Amino acid sequence: MSKSQPPSRRALLSATAAGLVAAPAILSKPLHAAESQAVRMVTSWPQGAPGPGWSADRLADRITRMSGGALTVKVFGAGSLVPALEVFDAVGAGTAEIAHTASLFWRGKTPAAPLFTAGPFGLTAVEHNAWIHHGGGQDLWDALYAPFNLKPFMAGNSGMQMGGWFNREITSLSDLAGLKMRIPGLGGAIFEKLGGAPVTLPPGEIFGALQSGLIDGAEFLGPWSDSAFGFQKVARYYYRPGFHEPNGTAEALVNRDWFAGLSDAHRAIVAEACTAENSVGLAEAEWNNADALRRLIEEDDVTLRDWPDDVLRAAKSAAEEVLDDLAATGNLAGRIVASFREARDRAARWGRVGYESFFRARGLS
Numbered sequence: 001m002s003k004s005q006p007p008s009r010r011a012l013l014s015a016t017a018a019g020l021v022a023a024p025a026i027l028s029k030p031l032h033a034a035e036s037q038a039v040r041m042v043t044s045w046p047q048g049a050p051g052p053g054w055s056a057d058r059l060a061d062r063i064t065r066m067s068g069g070a071l072t073v074k075v076f077g078a079g080s081l082v083p084a085l086e087v088f089d090a091v092g093a094g095t096a097e098i099a100h101t102a103s104l105f106w107r108g109k110t111p112a113a114p115l116f117t118a119g120p121f122g123l124t125a126v127e128h129n130a131w132i133h134h135g136g137g138q139d140l141w142d143a144l145y146a147p148f149n150l151k152p153f154m155a156g157n158s159g160m161q162m163g164g165w166f167n168r169e170i171t172s173l174s175d176l177a178g179l180k181m182r183i184p185g186l187g188g189a190i191f192e193k194l195g196g197a198p199v200t201l202p203p204g205e206i207f208g209a210l211q212s213g214l215i216d217g218a219e220f221l222g223p224w225s226d227s228a229f230g231f232q233k234v235a236r237y238y239y240r241p242g243f244h245e246p247n248g249t250a251e252a253l254v255n256r257d258w259f260a261g262l263s264d265a266h267r268a269i270v271a272e273a274c275t276a277e278n279s280v281g282l283a284e285a286e287w288n289n290a291d292a293l294r295r296l297i298e299e300d301d302v303t304l305r306d307w308p309d310d311v312l313r314a315a316k317s318a319a320e321e322v323l324d325d326l327a328a329t330g331n332l333a334g335r336i337v338a339s340f341r342e343a344r345d346r347a348a349r350w351g352r353v354g355y356e357s358f359f360r361a362r363g364l365s
Contacts, residue, residue: 158221206218
């Protein structure tokens with residue numbers, strides 16, 4: 001099966017499947033390792049899920065190969081060792097050494113966590129990387145997770161997100177009243193302020209909830225991963241933009257005690273493997289989203305819609321309230337929000353001059 005074509009939903013979600021595809025060989029044949037440590041990586045994704053599941057597979061492969069097999073990483077998809085939304089606690093407790101997941105799931109554990117996946121009306125993937133690497137974001141992220149015995153790394157990115165799938169049109173803000181939507185993280189907090197009823201579900205449960213009517217709408221990632229999960233089969237309307245998540249940073253959670261016990265070389269391998277996957281995962285998503293969107297519209301008869309203006313205006317106002325609420329939860333959260341806002345404002349100034357003007361020029365006929 002070509003990686004440019006989405007797999008069947010049955011193949012994707014089968015609990016007994018060994019994975020949709022083998023992760024590609026990242027490096028040359030590894031050197032023989034005198035000793036090999038088995039390393040468990042748990043994920044929040046179904047085994048082999050296009051996008052984040054492939055990122056997890058590649059990350060495991062990189063660490064194994066770069067260490068010459070001294071660290072042999074085995075991936076456990078969602079539910080095979082621990083449930084999808086329990087990987088945070090599992091790694092902190094040492095049930096597994098590494099998790100591949102997203103920080104937006106951990107709002108209930110530490111309210112500022114979702115900002116390290118994406119902030120509403122905030123940073124694009126490239127801007128987010130700049131904040132983490134050069135704007136003090138990594139130090140704040142480390143401080144936030146340290147009490148949980150976790151060391152976080154960026155480790156993949158699904159790029160610009162879409163607004164979500166619905167079985168009926170959203171024509172005005174009033175249509176959101178009481179609407180049940182799968183939308184975790186800070187996006188869920190915004191949706192609640194707009195009158196909706198946010199629901200948090202792991203990725204593997206979204207399709208069934210949409211199909212059964214348990215939820216009225218759902219967001220996940222972008223066209224490539226969304227179509228692989230089959231959402232177009234149970235919902236017709238696809239909304240843009242993903243104002244709640246203009247970036248899709250995945251995280252590798254590493255047990256701090258285990259990480260501290262590694263050699264300097266092996267700690268560097270884990271860190272650099274995450275950095276590499278962050279770049280490759282984003283490129284993969286950008287490349288595949290374009291063709292997947294074409295197929296959704298031309299072959300699957302999906303109707304693409306813009307969010308109504310009154311929804312966007314209300315959501316933008318609500319987003320600032322959500323950030324204010326978040327900043328009030330504690331000193332560290334306040335520092336994270338302030339840093340995020342500073343990075344957002346800095347990026348916006350350059351974005352208007354550089355990117356926005358270029359996109360307008362590129363669109364000229």
